[in-house]
Amino acid sequence: MTPHLLEADSLSKTYPLPGGGSHQAAADVTFTVPPGGALGIVGESGSGKTTVARMLVGLVRPDHGTIAVAGRAREPRPPRGRAARLARAREIQMVFQDPYVSLDPRLTATQCLRTALRLHDRGEAEAAELLDRVGLGPREADARPRDLSGGQRQRLAIARALAVDPRILVLDEAVAALDVSIQAQILQLLAEIRAETGVALVFVSHDLAVVRHVTDEVLVMRRGKVVERGATARVLASPDDPYTRLLLASVPTEGWDPTDTARTPLPPP
Amino acid sequence: MSENRPRSTPAPAAAPPAEALLEIVDLTLRLPGAARPVLDSVSLTVAPGEVVALVGESGSGKSTTAKAALGLFPAGAVASGSVRFDGTEVLGLTGERLRAHRADGVALVHQDPRAALNPVRRVGDFLVERGAGRAEAVELLASVGLPDPQRRVRQRPHEMSGGMLQRVVIAGALAARPRLLLADEATSALDVTTQADILALLRTLRAEHGLGLLFITHDLHLAAAYSDRVYVMYAGRVVESRTASALFTAPAHPYTRGLLTCSPTLGDTLTPLRPIPGRPPSLSDTFPGCPFVERCAEAEPTCETWSPRPVPLPDGGAAACAFVNAEPGLSPVFTAVGNRPAGRDRWAQTQADGADADEVNHA
Numbered sequence: 279m280t281p282h283l284l285e286a287d288s289l290s291k292t293y294p295l296p297g298g299g300s301h302q303a304a305a306d307v308t309f310t311v312p313p314g315g316a317l318g319i320v321g322e323s324g325s326g327k328t329t330v331a332r333m334l335v336g337l338v339r340p341d342h343g344t345i346a347v348a349g350r351a352r353e354p355r356p357p358r359g360r361a362a363r364l365a366r367a368r369e370i371q372m373v374f375q376d377p378y379v380s381l382d383p384r385l386t387a388t389q390c391l392r393t394a395l396r397l398h399d400r401g402e403a404e405a406a407e408l409l410d411r412v413g414l415g416p417r418e419a420d421a422r423p424r425d426l427s428g429g430q431r432q433r434l435a436i437a438r439a440l441a442v443d444p445r446i447l448v449l450d451e452a453v454a455a456l457d458v459s460i461q462a463q464i465l466q467l468l469a470e471i472r473a474e475t476g477v478a479l480v481f482v483s484h485d486l487a488v489v490r491h492v493t494d495e496v497l498v499m500r501r502g503k504v505v506e507r508g509a510t511a512r513v514l515a516s517p518d519d520p521y522t523r524l525l526l527a528s529v530p531t532e533g534w535d536p537t538d539t540a541r542t543p544l545p546p547p
Numbered sequence: 548m549s550e551n552r553p554r555s556t557p558a559p560a561a562a563p564p565a566e567a568l569l570e571i572v573d574l575t576l577r578l579p580g581a582a583r584p585v586l587d588s589v590s591l592t593v594a595p596g597e598v599v600a601l602v603g604e605s606g607s608g609k610s611t612t613a614k615a616a617l618g619l620f621p622a623g624a625v626a627s628g629s630v631r632f633d634g635t636e637v638l639g640l641t642g643e644r645l646r647a648h649r650a651d652g653v654a655l656v657h658q659d660p661r662a663a664l665n666p667v668r669r670v671g672d673f674l675v676e677r678g679a680g681r682a683e684a685v686e687l688l689a690s691v692g693l694p695d696p697q698r699r700v701r702q703r704p705h706e707m708s709g710g711m712l713q714r715v716v717i718a719g720a721l722a723a724r725p726r727l728l729l730a731d732e733a734t735s736a737l738d739v740t741t742q743a744d745i746l747a748l749l750r751t752l753r754a755e756h757g758l759g760l761l762f763i764t765h766d767l768h769l770a771a772a773y774s775d776r777v778y779v780m781y782a783g784r785v786v787e788s789r790t791a792s793a794l795f796t797a798p799a800h801p802y803t804r805g806l807l808t809c810s811p812t813l814g815d816t817l818t819p820l821r822p823i824p825g826r827p828p829s830l831s832d833t834f835p836g837c838p839f840v841e842r843c844a845e846a847e848p849t850c851e852t853w854s855p856r857p858v859p860l861p862d863g864g865a866a867a868c869a870f871v872n873a874e875p876g877l878s879p880v881f882t883a884v885g886n887r888p889a890g891r892d893r894w895a896q897t898q899a900d901g902a903d904a905d906e907v908n909h910a
């Protein structure tokens with residue numbers, strides 16, 4: 279039996295609502311990812327998929343539940359000590375929908391990568407290799423984030439995550455804001471990087487077709503709960519859960535009639 | 548007079564077909580400081596009750612085209628060509644007449660409903676401002692599928708979800724009884740199930756009110772699935788205009804084909820994505836010839852200087868590519884560029900291989 283690279287067990291998070299009451303953003307979410315695997319987490323707004331992604335990287339602290347990477351539990355808080363912190367960063371890196379979040383606006387692309395490499399005791403000379411790897415040329419190497427196009431910024435954010443040499447990349451709607459032709463380039467880049475480095479992907483997205491192309495397995499979430507899981511090809515070709523069926527029926531294809539979707543009955547959660 | 552006109556004479560732009568609700572002819576829009584026109588010879592029509600999609604990536608000019616239908620142009624823009632709504636030229640309209648056109652002929656629904664709504668005012672007031680009576684406001688909310696409309700009219704925007712607010716904005720658009728609805732990425736920010744609901748609603752409204760719908764989107768699959776006809780834009784030009792089904796089955800322009808093969812799908816077999824290299828051009832990029840040449844897998848040296856123009860296709864559509872197969876009997880595409888018939892060579896070659904014209908389009 280292959281050991282799991284990533285194990286998330288019973289992750290739960292409830293937020294208090296203003297004026298009393300509470301909102302359960304994630305309820306007992308459990309999954310594993312094998313080394314080099316690719317897991318999709320799909321759902322609509324309010325499904326909890328982003329909460330799960332943020333719990334994985336430590337941006338949100340779960341109420342209960344555990345996360346382990348290669349059999350080692352991840353503490354909810356960043357550990358003390360430089361070596362421990364760096365080791366934790368090398369477990370999981372995250373790429374956001376808006377790459378501005380993770381990029382220092384004052385640094386050029388090269389400076390950004392050198393900083394990350396230096397922090398992780400890797401040779402700064404690797405910056406050029408990383409830029410080349412993500413398809414950024416000499417002109418972009420000297421540009422600051424605001425002077426890059428959206429696709430180029432996302433390439434830089436991916437390069438910056440790779441500079442840490444992580445075992446797992448969590449991507450939260452990382453291609454959602456890009457033009458279709460650029461989105462395809464980034465998806466291809468991710469597939470190449472996965473094949474070359476063996477990094478595992480957790481790909482969080484609202485877009486079923488994109489998830490179909492990127493992932494091996496998928497979780498479908500609705501209102502904080504996992505409603506269906508399995509091999510991506512199986513789940514998206516013959517879904518068991520009525521909600522997954524509704525999601526699929528909502529995707530426009532040839533001969534599509536949105537009225538059919540609107541009529542599809544859905545049991546209450 | 549028009550009845551006796553020889554068939555070969557092109558219809559003058561001043562006489563649009565009687566059935567067109569919106570007719571844009573050769574619209575060119577220049578902005579001070581931009582190296583190329585924002586819109587370059589854009590022509591399109593929308594008939595009453597027709598759903599027409601305008602598809603493109605960022606910078607293609609699709610939103611600018613939609614705004615032009617409203618008589619809205621960027622500051623400092625110089626426009627030429629013609630934008631006719633129901634027979635009235637919109638381009639020269641000013642003052643009261645322009646306001647009247649915007650108020651009752653055409654309505655625009657944006658991507659972000661919150662931007663259209665005043666956060667401190669009640670939803671009912673929003674509808675009344677747009678000409679609905681109090682009772683009618685409730686009816687309008689019911690007609691766009693909002694449950695409990697009596698209560699909704701008294702609510703404020705923060706009390707509703709994005710999907711509900713987009714229904715409110717559509718209700719507001721309908722309050723003025725428009726004949727043309729412009730939906731500019733109106734469902735792009737919504738969840739897929741909500742998008743399907745809103746699109747179903749727009750389809751019903753079109754049937755009930757005979758609305759023409761110009762549907763602006765970045766999503767080619769959505770455009771082809773939802774519309775009667777599709778215009779694909781690139782770098783300020785219309786590069787292909789087809790019926791939706793022809794676009795799916797036999798896209799003629801290399802850019803359209805590229806968009807289709809780089810968009811992920813949910814089909815049974817997983818076809819690998821083939822990205823289009825490079826990126827959509829900005830307003831500082833200029834093109835002596837075909838604007839797609841740098842990204843086109845089928846480009847030939849001729850394309851660098853070929854002035855793009857719509858080449859009519861046998862099925863009634865058109866594509867602005869030097870190598871599409873023109874409607875038989877029309878003048879060869881290459882007469883204007885001198886004698887570099889590379890495209891016709893390729894055409895002849897394929898014919899010799901026994902393929903038919905449609906298959907050439909798939910190649």
Ligand code: SF4
Binds near residue numbers: 800802837840
């Ligand atoms: S004219 Fe040439 S470059 Fe332009 S789309 Fe056609 S083949 Fe490609």
